[in-house]
Amino acid sequence: MPIFEYKAVSPTGETVQGTMEAGSMDRVISRLQEAGNIPLQAQEAGKGGFSLAMLRSGRRGIGSREVGEFTQQLATLLGAGLPLDRSLQVLLELTENDRLKRMVTDVRERVREGGSLSDALEAQHGIFSRLYINMVRAGEIGGTLDQTLDRLTDYLDRSKDLKDSVISAMIYPVLLILLAAGSLILLLVYVIPQFTPIFDELGGDLPLITKMVLAVGGVLQNFWWGLVGLTVIAYFLFRSMLADPPRRLSFDTRLLAARWVGPLVAKLETARFSRTLGTLLVNGVPLLSAMSIARNVITNTRLREDVVEASREVKTGGGVARNLASGERFPRLALQMISVGEETGRLDSMLLKVADTFDRDVRNTIDRLLSVFTPVVTLLLAVMIGTIVLSVLLAILSINELVG
DSSP states (O other), X not given: OOEEEEEEEOTTSOEEEEEEEOSSHHHHHHHHHHTTOEEEEEEETTSOEEEOOTTOOOTTSOXXXXXXXXXXXXXXHHHTTOOHHHHHHHHHHHOXXXXXXXXXXXXXXXXXXXXXXXXXXXXXXXXXXXXXXXXXXXXXXXXXXXXXXXXXXXXXXXXXXXXXXXXXXHHHHHHHHXXXXXXXXXXXXXIXXXXXXXXXXXXXXXXXXXXXXXXXXXXXXXXXXXXXXXXXXXXXXXXXXXXXXXXXXXHHHHHHHXXXXXXXXXXXHHHHHHHHHHHHHHTTOOHHHHHHHHGGGOOOHHHHHHHHHHHHHHHTTOOHHHHHHTTTOSOHHHHXXXXXXXXXXXXXXXXXXXXXXXHHHHXXXXXXXXXXXXXXXXXXXXXXXXXXXXXXXXXXXXXXXXXX
């Protein structure tokens, strides 16, 4: 009988790992779940297996949009009173995406064989996140699967809206920067060099600003390949730095301390973490397990470590807000709201309010930064282009004086 290596989260929120002798990978997962653990990873010793990464989808070509549509449609059918098996059959008939159809077919067959929906979704290996699977499992236990799927739909929609709003807000600044860089390169590489033969032919000493502009244009024209190479090398060095945990932790710590970017990153991560944790708690997932799952949506490793430390203290009886506050990196307003939620016994709903509050705050902050950023970039572009034009005019005037 083969030996399997596994990693899971215990009911107390601890990460456990070890080996288990079993007939199949599915049997390993079942045993872990029967013991009250949340499987994270399982693989035959020396071979590949499955890995459930938080909010990771698309391993089989099924993205977050397809997962959201599947969730919404299934919630609607179950809410209308259709049994699960019939609901999955209807979804199968409505689905046109081949990959999604294969996934729904597999889920339906597993349910028909007597398995639970959460186990069937978990068997899809990476399409559905740990958050998704544990919420579905809690909904099955509580007999509120349709309501749970409704909450999941709302969670996925709000998370997508926040992500889309950040991306949309960055499109215009990025295009503006690219336009500015393109205009400057065009002037320095193609326009200014046209004047160089004229200046050389007429002779005379050129103004310092003209010499500097011509030098920059010459470097861009003759050594562009070196600049591109340095940029590529810098990019891979930066990625290598972020791949090293201690250096990534140091970078994320400095990022949070940055004057303008730090507060925005903290608010964005707080919104993600609060919505995930609140959604899990609403659906009956124990606090420690919920914190262990929710911390994975945090991309800033410094804040994630603060949540890990807070989880250890919560295990001994401490409050969530007080232990998160010890790191002094989460926004004070969020900590105060969480503290009120703990005192009133409504931590789950208060966490969702925290998420809504900071979602709006992130959007407003981005709007304010863009309102300042856009005119600043425009002004800098005008100054740079004006400097280039001025350098040419000064050179022409100086040569005219010599000729005259």
